[in-house]
Amino acid sequence: MKEFFRPKSIAVIGVSREENKIGHVIFKNLLEAKFKVYPITPNAQEILGVRCYSSVAEVKDNIELAIICVHQSLVMSILEDCNYMKIKNVLIISSGFSEVGNVKAEEELKEYTTKNNIRVIGPNCLGLYDAYSNLDCIFIPKEKLRRPNKGGVSFVCQSGALGGAVLDLLASKHVGFSKFISYGNAVDINESDLLQYLNKDKHTKVICLYVEGIKNPEKFFNICKKIKKPIIVLKGGLTEKGSKAAMSHTGSMAGEKEVFYGIFDQLNLVRVDSLEQMFDVAMLFDKEIKLKGNKILVLTNGGGFGIISADGIELSKNLKMTELSLNVKRRLWKELPPTVNIGNPLDIVGDANDERYKFALENVMNDKNVDCVLVIVLYQTPTLDEKVLEVIAKFNKKPMILVATGSNPEYLKNLNLVSFDFPEKAISALDKLVGYYNKR
Amino acid sequence: MKEFFRPKSIAVIGVSREENKIGHVIFKNLLEAKFKVYPITPNAQEILGVRCYSSVAEVKDNIELAIICVHQSLVMSILEDCNYMKIKNVLIISSGFSEVGNVKAEEELKEYTTKNNIRVIGPNCLGLYDAYSNLDCIFIPKEKLRRPNKGGVSFVCQSGALGGAVLDLLASKHVGFSKFISYGNAVDINESDLLQYLNKDKHTKVICLYVEGIKNPEKFFNICKKIKKPIIVLKGGLTEKGSKAAMSHTGSMAGEKEVFYGIFDQLNLVRVDSLEQMFDVAMLFDKEIKLKGNKILVLTNGGGFGIISADGIELSKNLKMTELSLNVKRRLWKELPPTVNIGNPLDIVGDANDERYKFALENVMNDKNVDCVLVIVLYQTPTLDEKVLEVIAKFNKKPMILVATGSNPEYLKNLNLVSFDFPEKAISALDKLVGYYNKR
Numbered sequence: 001m002k003e004f005f006r007p008k009s010i011a012v013i014g015v016s017r018e019e020n021k022i023g024h025v026i027f028k029n030l031l032e033a034k035f036k037v038y039p040i041t042p043n044a045q046e047i048l049g050v051r052c053y054s055s056v057a058e059v060k061d062n063i064e065l066a067i068i069c070v071h072q073s074l075v076m077s078i079l080e081d082c083n084y085m086k087i088k089n090v091l092i093i094s095s096g097f098s099e100v101g102n103v104k105a106e107e108e109l110k111e112y113t114t115k116n117n118i119r120v121i122g123p124n125c126l127g128l129y130d131a132y133s134n135l136d137c138i139f140i141p142k143e144k145l146r147r148p149n150k151g152g153v154s155f156v157c158q159s160g161a162l163g164g165a166v167l168d169l170l171a172s173k174h175v176g177f178s179k180f181i182s183y184g185n186a187v188d189i190n191e192s193d194l195l196q197y198l199n200k201d202k203h204t205k206v207i208c209l210y211v212e213g214i215k216n217p218e219k220f221f222n223i224c225k226k227i228k229k230p231i232i233v234l235k236g237g238l239t240e241k242g243s244k245a246a247m248s249h250t251g252s253m254a255g256e257k258e259v260f261y262g263i264f265d266q267l268n269l270v271r272v273d274s275l276e277q278m279f280d281v282a283m284l285f286d287k288e289i290k291l292k293g294n295k296i297l298v299l300t301n302g303g304g305f306g307i308i309s310a311d312g313i314e315l316s317k318n319l320k321m322t323e324l325s326l327n328v329k330r331r332l333w334k335e336l337p338p339t340v341n342i343g344n345p346l347d348i349v350g351d352a353n354d355e356r357y358k359f360a361l362e363n364v365m366n367d368k369n370v371d372c373v374l375v376i377v378l379y380q381t382p383t384l385d386e387k388v389l390e391v392i393a394k395f396n397k398k399p400m401i402l403v404a405t406g407s408n409p410e411y412l413k414n415l416n417l418v419s420f421d422f423p424e425k426a427i428s429a430l431d432k433l434v435g436y437y438n439k440r
Numbered sequence: 441m442k443e444f445f446r447p448k449s450i451a452v453i454g455v456s457r458e459e460n461k462i463g464h465v466i467f468k469n470l471l472e473a474k475f476k477v478y479p480i481t482p483n484a485q486e487i488l489g490v491r492c493y494s495s496v497a498e499v500k501d502n503i504e505l506a507i508i509c510v511h512q513s514l515v516m517s518i519l520e521d522c523n524y525m526k527i528k529n530v531l532i533i534s535s536g537f538s539e540v541g542n543v544k545a546e547e548e549l550k551e552y553t554t555k556n557n558i559r560v561i562g563p564n565c566l567g568l569y570d571a572y573s574n575l576d577c578i579f580i581p582k583e584k585l586r587r588p589n590k591g592g593v594s595f596v597c598q599s600g601a602l603g604g605a606v607l608d609l610l611a612s613k614h615v616g617f618s619k620f621i622s623y624g625n626a627v628d629i630n631e632s633d634l635l636q637y638l639n640k641d642k643h644t645k646v647i648c649l650y651v652e653g654i655k656n657p658e659k660f661f662n663i664c665k666k667i668k669k670p671i672i673v674l675k676g677g678l679t680e681k682g683s684k685a686a687m688s689h690t691g692s693m694a695g696e697k698e699v700f701y702g703i704f705d706q707l708n709l710v711r712v713d714s715l716e717q718m719f720d721v722a723m724l725f726d727k728e729i730k731l732k733g734n735k736i737l738v739l740t741n742g743g744g745f746g747i748i749s750a751d752g753i754e755l756s757k758n759l760k761m762t763e764l765s766l767n768v769k770r771r772l773w774k775e776l777p778p779t780v781n782i783g784n785p786l787d788i789v790g791d792a793n794d795e796r797y798k799f800a801l802e803n804v805m806n807d808k809n810v811d812c813v814l815v816i817v818l819y820q821t822p823t824l825d826e827k828v829l830e831v832i833a834k835f836n837k838k839p840m841i842l843v844a845t846g847s848n849p850e851y852l853k854n855l856n857l858v859s860f861d862f863p864e865k866a867i868s869a870l871d872k873l874v875g876y877y878n879k880r
Contacts, residue, residue: 241784242748306685344681406608
């Protein structure tokens with residue numbers, strides 16, 4: 001399946017001269033990423049300085065991947081051309097199949113590609129994006145849909161628009177990606193195949209999965225059982241109304257919540273309640289935050305945030321507020337001003353500066369009673385500014401999560417820190433992470 | 441109590457020449473806001489071009505509000521000067537009282553001000569901010585802590601740093617404010633007094649309250665019963681660990697979750713689970729979104745977001761997915777392309793343009809089966825850009841909430857729309873709002 005992500009040569013079928021048309025955008029993306037790419041169209045001699053071919057049959061090269069962007073009515077004849085040229089990997093962007101009730105066309109497509117051993121992603125999908133190979137088949141221009149940078153998150157998503165919107169948002173939040181795959185109606189390659197592939201992908205550290213239905217539950221179960229990487233899953237169509245909508249969206253049988261949840265829990269998939277939480281948790285896995293226990297220490301320069309965090313941790317499923325060791329407490333008592341509250345939360349109060357954060361972190365990181373530090377930084381106080389994050393970022397002896405309300409994301413992106421705006425979000429993401437490791 | 445927010449003349453006591461010192465920042469803020477303000481310090485003749493006085497006793501004017509920024513050890517003698525000059529309203533920023541165990545000093549302060557009928561906000565607080573009168577006693581420069589624009593949200597907050605961090609964040613999200621009050625240790629004026637005052641404040645549409653303890657539960661109960669405006673409350677110190685931390689933060693007895701929740705529910709206060717949710721809900725009240733029922737219609741150009749929203753609504757406490765009337769459905773069937781899914785969610789699919797949004801909204805807004813429309817706009821699709829929001833913003837026949845993932849907040853701020861990044865957040869905020877109106 002690597003030909004879908006690192007093809008040696010590509011044909012884009014249905015490339016228009018018009019800049020905003022699907023085929024044009026994809027062709028341009030691939031050209032800019034320096035792929036060997038052939039534009040196929042009978043309506044132009046040359047597009048963006050590249051010679052056009054009226055059919056793949058004219059191309060004197062081994063095409064590893066064909067990307068089909070033509071009208072639904074033309075897809076079958078294009079597939080015949082592809083088969084004639086022995087093209088074995090096809091991404092079908094074109095829509096107009098089962099999702100609009102055109103079940104017959106989809107069955108025909110499926111039958112033909114199965115018989116001829118053609119592997120298919122799609123139809124009715126947004127395409128693929130690989131931050132490492134620079135393969136970018138997303139048909140929305142970069143000005144409208146920003147692409148995320150390199151990282152360890154891969155996102156498998158049945159829905160195209162949802163995937164695109166999320167990708168755009170995550171790019172602005174500097175969540176690093178490996179691969180994004182919108183697989184649409186899944187006539188051939190489905191979520192199970194993609195999970196299996198991503199399990200072997202060296203850049204993927206965590207897999208995010210938005211599914212409406214599972215095409216082949218037995219296969220899904222058997223593949224997931226073997227996957228060593230964390231899988232975070234959000235299921236669309238949990239309720240009757242949602243499930244009905246899923247039917248007309250990707251033709252998926254969404255089915256009962258309890259059944260899905262039972263399977264997910266058995267497989268130790270990380271179930272999330274929202275898209276936002278999905279990527280909050282993914283960020284933690286991406287930064288390889290791995291807890292050996294559940295004992296959390298809250299370090300803060302604001303009392304209120306400390307209290308809210310203590311409540312959140314105590315009310316969570318898997319986390320516990322720790323008690324600092326007596327020798328660590330003694331050292332803190334000795335060196336810190338009397339206004340500081342030595343305990344958990346460790347409230348180093350409103351006049352804390354970089355030095356005080358450093359001293360506190362040095363000590364709590366060395367405490368055997370601490371598995372993870374939740375560091376709260378409110379740098380609206382007079383004695384701090386964003387530079388304190390550079391001091392904090394140097395500590396790596398134990399896992400650490402940052403809550404820095406009102407941070408500039410541009411400033412944060414170069415520091416290897418996981419940062420949240422609000423403590424509640426940090427805690428619920430951490431809770432999911434610890435739940436995952438507890439069950440392994 | 442209006443002298444705290446619209447004083448005719450102010451003395452700032454403890455103004456340093458140093459730009460980042462508390463007194464200096466406050467003095468500068470007030471000067472820039474064109475208040476009649478007297479800097480009090482024995483150490484300078486003139487600061488920012490204004491003549492300094494060594495004591496309030498030297499000022500030949502009626503001072504309506506004194507703001508005390510001196511060291512704790514000097515507070516009592518300053519209060520005596522204030523009393524001598526018949527100053528009746530005092531804001532004490534200075535810390536070093538019960539929150540650090542100095543209970544005696546706090547009792548002395550309380551006794552003296554009670555005896556002499558001096559009203560006090562503080563000590564140990566961040567101060568006040570009024571977006572309408574421009575009174576700004578927050579001692580953090582605007583470059584470090586952005587101030588929100590005018591609006592209908594007032595935020596009463598015992599914790600200073602928490603309040604400041606949230607204010608800064610909300611300013612960047614364009615949540616409009618009336619008043620922000622950080623009231624610290626509350627020796628005199630407490631949450632109950634402030635709620636009573638805000639109930640009469642014409643600019644305040646919704647009150648957000650972060651409390652650790654309630655100073656006088658009976659008074660709180662009786663005042664809240666009379667308040668007509670929605671109060672959204674977040675309680676710090678719900679758990680044992682959180683409660684213990686609250687004790688050393690604002691000296692509050694935080695106490696048992698069930699007791700507080702019982703009282704809050706009886707008073708129809710809107711309980712929220714996180715700071716973020718507090719302001720999500722506040723935004724809805726600020727925009728005067730008021731539902732007469734709970735029947736929600738989801739309009740979307742992305743199937744996945746529609747499905748997630750349908751699930752969220754059906755799983756919520758107070759909301760229901762509605763069924764469009766037959767005559768509205770017929771009209772939509774007749775005019776919209778066959779790819780559109782007429783139902784709820786009403787999925788006008790990936791090639792929806794401004795016109796299609798307009799047509800769909802016109803029709804669903806007129807449907808008696810619809811109480812509120814959740815409008816999802818994924819403008820990463822080829823046929824849309826942010827301008828569609830201008831079309832959407834014109835509809836006001838029924839309440840409407842927007843989910844526009846990846847929006848530019850700068851673009852949104854001039855449109856009178858409530859917008860969320862993710863459907864789950866919009867739905868949980870709306871659920872709280874409907875819960876509030878159901879119980880009235």
